[in-house]
Amino acid sequence: MKLELKTDSQDLLEMLQSNKKLFDETVLEFLPRTTDTKEIQLLYNMMRDYPSRGGKGIRGTLCLLWCELFSGNKTNALVTASALELFQNWILIHDDIEDHSEMRRNLPALHKKFGVELSINAGDALHGKMWELLLTNAELLGSELTLNILQEFSRMLNETTEGQQMELSWNFGNNWDIDESDYLLMVTKKAAWYTCIAPCRMGLLLSRNTTGSKHGQAPDPSHTMNKVVDFGTNLGIAFQIVDDVLNLTADESKYGKEILGDLYEGKRTIMLIHLLRSLETTERKKVIALLAQPREAKRVDDMKLIFRLMTDNRSIDYARQVASKHSELAMELFDDITAEQSRLHPRVYDQTRYLLEYLTSRDY
Amino acid sequence: MKLELKTDSQDLLEMLQSNKKLFDETVLEFLPRTTDTKEIQLLYNMMRDYPSRGGKGIRGTLCLLWCELFSGNKTNALVTASALELFQNWILIHDDIEDHSEMRRNLPALHKKFGVELSINAGDALHGKMWELLLTNAELLGSELTLNILQEFSRMLNETTEGQQMELSWNFGNNWDIDESDYLLMVTKKAAWYTCIAPCRMGLLLSRNTTGSKHGQAPDPSHTMNKVVDFGTNLGIAFQIVDDVLNLTADESKYGKEILGDLYEGKRTIMLIHLLRSLETTERKKVIALLAQPREAKRVDDMKLIFRLMTDNRSIDYARQVASKHSELAMELFDDITAEQSRLHPRVYDQTRYLLEYLTSRDY
Numbered sequence: 001m002k003l004e005l006k007t008d009s010q011d012l013l014e015m016l017q018s019n020k021k022l023f024d025e026t027v028l029e030f031l032p033r034t035t036d037t038k039e040i041q042l043l044y045n046m047m048r049d050y051p052s053r054g055g056k057g058i059r060g061t062l063c064l065l066w067c068e069l070f071s072g073n074k075t076n077a078l079v080t081a082s083a084l085e086l087f088q089n090w091i092l093i094h095d096d097i098e099d100h101s102e103m104r105r106n107l108p109a110l111h112k113k114f115g116v117e118l119s120i121n122a123g124d125a126l127h128g129k130m131w132e133l134l135l136t137n138a139e140l141l142g143s144e145l146t147l148n149i150l151q152e153f154s155r156m157l158n159e160t161t162e163g164q165q166m167e168l169s170w171n172f173g174n175n176w177d178i179d180e181s182d183y184l185l186m187v188t189k190k191a192a193w194y195t196c197i198a199p200c201r202m203g204l205l206l207s208r209n210t211t212g213s214k215h216g217q218a219p220d221p222s223h224t225m226n227k228v229v230d231f232g233t234n235l236g237i238a239f240q241i242v243d244d245v246l247n248l249t250a251d252e253s254k255y256g257k258e259i260l261g262d263l264y265e266g267k268r269t270i271m272l273i274h275l276l277r278s279l280e281t282t283e284r285k286k287v288i289a290l291l292a293q294p295r296e297a298k299r300v301d302d303m304k305l306i307f308r309l310m311t312d313n314r315s316i317d318y319a320r321q322v323a324s325k326h327s328e329l330a331m332e333l334f335d336d337i338t339a340e341q342s343r344l345h346p347r348v349y350d351q352t353r354y355l356l357e358y359l360t361s362r363d364y
Numbered sequence: 365m366k367l368e369l370k371t372d373s374q375d376l377l378e379m380l381q382s383n384k385k386l387f388d389e390t391v392l393e394f395l396p397r398t399t400d401t402k403e404i405q406l407l408y409n410m411m412r413d414y415p416s417r418g419g420k421g422i423r424g425t426l427c428l429l430w431c432e433l434f435s436g437n438k439t440n441a442l443v444t445a446s447a448l449e450l451f452q453n454w455i456l457i458h459d460d461i462e463d464h465s466e467m468r469r470n471l472p473a474l475h476k477k478f479g480v481e482l483s484i485n486a487g488d489a490l491h492g493k494m495w496e497l498l499l500t501n502a503e504l505l506g507s508e509l510t511l512n513i514l515q516e517f518s519r520m521l522n523e524t525t526e527g528q529q530m531e532l533s534w535n536f537g538n539n540w541d542i543d544e545s546d547y548l549l550m551v552t553k554k555a556a557w558y559t560c561i562a563p564c565r566m567g568l569l570l571s572r573n574t575t576g577s578k579h580g581q582a583p584d585p586s587h588t589m590n591k592v593v594d595f596g597t598n599l600g601i602a603f604q605i606v607d608d609v610l611n612l613t614a615d616e617s618k619y620g621k622e623i624l625g626d627l628y629e630g631k632r633t634i635m636l637i638h639l640l641r642s643l644e645t646t647e648r649k650k651v652i653a654l655l656a657q658p659r660e661a662k663r664v665d666d667m668k669l670i671f672r673l674m675t676d677n678r679s680i681d682y683a684r685q686v687a688s689k690h691s692e693l694a695m696e697l698f699d700d701i702t703a704e705q706s707r708l709h710p711r712v713y714d715q716t717r718y719l720l721e722y723l724t725s726r727d728y
Contacts, residue, residue, distance in 0.1 A: 037526075037530070037549065039529055039530040039533035039534070040526045040529060040530065042529065042533060043525065043526060043529040091488070094484050094485070094488060097480075097481070097484060098481040098482075098484055098485060099481075115536055116461075116480075117461070117462040117463075117532050117535075117536065118462075118529065118532055118533070118536065120458050120461060120462055120484055121458070121462060121525055121528050121529055121532060122525075122529070124455070124458060124491070124521070124525050125521070125522070125525035125526070125529070127488070127491060128518055128521035128522060128525065129522075131495055131514065131517075131518055132515075132518040132522075135511060135514055135515055135518065138511055143507030143508055143510075143511055144507055146507075146511065147499060147502055147507055147510065147511070150495065150499055150514070151496075151499055153495075154492055154495055154496040154499065157488070157489070157492035158489070158492060158493075158496075161407065161485055161486075161488050161489035161492065162401075162404050162407060162489070164485050165403055165404060165406065165407040165482065165485055165486075165489070166401070166403040166404065168481050168482055168485060169403035169406060169482070170403070171481075172479060172481065172482065185401065
């Protein structure tokens with residue numbers, strides 16, 4: 001495998017695509033491919049399914065860029081970055097079941113192809129492979145740093161499952177009385193940790209794989225690691241709100257998921273929270289009654305009506321404003337954290353900043 | 365916590381119980397208990413549910429005993445032994461969903477209490493905690509051995525998910541044409557690895573946490589580690605067959621699961637494989653038709669009829685014979701592996717041997 005991580009390209013999408021290809025190769029080369037036992041062959045095929053569907057490679061790329069920005073060797077971050085993509089793959093298998101999602105990246109969700117039972121098991125098998133892949137770090141990075149990275153994955157998984165639990169509890173508890181702070185806590189745990197906080201923290205950790213301090217590394221790593229939590233929280237909130245807005249407004253062919261799918265799922269978003277608090281009691285009850293129906297009972301026209309109400313009540317504009325506020329704060333924190341690095345590695349700094357802006361302003 | 369591992373008690377069940385209490389305390393002290401966010405509190409309660417239901421502590425105890433038998437300090441094995449119990453807890457949450465099981469240790473299965481969606485997520489959260497618990501080994505055991513143990517867990521999870529996949533594929537593929545070698549491969553992967561092979565291998569590994577060779581340790585650890593796979597495979601096969609026989613014949617109040625539950629699940633057991641190959645075509649087709657019905661359509665009388673056919677065709681006797689054969693082979697391999705240790709640590713040796721005999725001859 002030729003290791004050519006494009007982090008200084010002017011073309012952000014090309015860089016993401018080229019990194020993503022490397023991550024996918026790393027993952028797919030690591031995963032088992034063939035066996036003589038046909039039932040186990042099916043498991044291997046299922047495990048390779050989501051990792052073969054592509055994706056943007058945002059999390060892995062963030063990890064590489066942060067490693068480079070703090071004067072690390074990005075080659076040392078490749079396995080960890082790939083494991084971040086693998087994390088997303090296995091957890092999406094389970095999330096798609098839990099959320100009753102039908103599509104994933106323009107194809108049927110795994111459990112729609114193979115059933116819930118086999119898909120839970122395939123998710124567990126892939127989850128195990130994530131830890132196993134991370135264990136291969138030891139040779140290149142040594143035992144200490146390998147264990148530190150495992151610790152980060154462990155924290156990330158705690159946060160992600162707590163966030164998922166919050167959202168699922170609202171759905172299954174038929175709870176529509178969610179305020180914005182509940183929503184922000186859920187999003188921080190469910191999305192910000194694994195999309196933003198953990199990848200950047202790991203990149204920073206991986207920059208320190210040489211003993212002794214090095215020019216351009218964070219002066220006080222644990223202090224910086226805490227700041228990254230703050231930065232990544234704001235970035236992740238902005239990212240998720242933009243993603244939720246896209247679910248209502250994007251071009252379906254580019255987006256790869258069902259448009260209005262979140263309304264069918266009854267997903268609590270900031271637009272919905274805003275809409276519900278903007279409506280009169282009678283109308284609010286009506287909207288809740290429509291959303292609370294089982295998915296298969298929901299009619300397209302009703303979902304479109306809710307979308308129209310969101311537009312009329314400027315709920316989508318409001319969501320975009322909240323996203324902007326968090327995105328601006330994230331950028332300020334980013335510049336604070338990377339003040340020295342922006343001078344030492346101006347190209348990597350620009351590239352990273354461009355990616356952060358893309359994450360909070362993309363249109364698909 | 366007072367560390368008093370009873371491995372030299374004459375009373376095997378008392379030893380198991382007392383070890384299990386220690387493992388459960390270790391796990392429950394490690395798992396998060398309270399939080400201000402009520403949705404996350406529910407997650408914590410769900411994560412603590414199976415670990416609070418007790419169990420026999422076989423896997424953890426095997427790990428302790430093997431560590432001691434090879435002159436290790438069993439205190440060093442406590443976290444790993446507890447993580448083995450935790451492994452069982454999280455994977456049973458998922459298995460119970462996949463197998464449509466209704467009961468677990470005399471109580472409703474987790475997904476019967478909280479629904480499938482939240483239970484998948486709680487299983488993932490608990491799975492994450494298993495790795496996190498294993499990371500705490502580093503302080504006591506050092507980085508190297510900690511990573512070796514993680515590698516063992518990773519292998520164990522690969523095997524277990526492959527075995528589960530085989531069994532689930534038969535169930536959902538309506539495949540009744542299973543021969544005994546398919547069954548034995550499935551059982552080796554699904555049961556023998558995590559019940560027998562991995563606990564003993566880990567105990568052996570943990571006995572070597574001091575540098576340099578020590579009197580009474582395995583002379584060639586990698587050679588011995590391979591022999592343990594062979595030993596544990598035979599032990600695990602015997603254990604699983606005994607377990608399957610108990611599912612048909614045990615006293616329900618002691619057993620803690622549904623009697624004849626395996627017939628309702630359509631589980632492929634060695635008794636069933638024997639029965640199907642013993643019957644005439646017409647009768648075989650009739651039995652398969654009864655077993656292939658959806659669980660909720662199955663009638664008690666039909667399941668009892670199949671049980672009677674198994675008795676009449678001596679399928680249960682046959683299963684017991686196969687179990688005996690594997691159990692005897694396991695004992696021979698055990699004596700071969702532990703020839704030196706049996707002289708050095710006769711009490712631990714006796715205790716371990718007694719446990720192995722219990723595993724393959726218990727009546728509940």
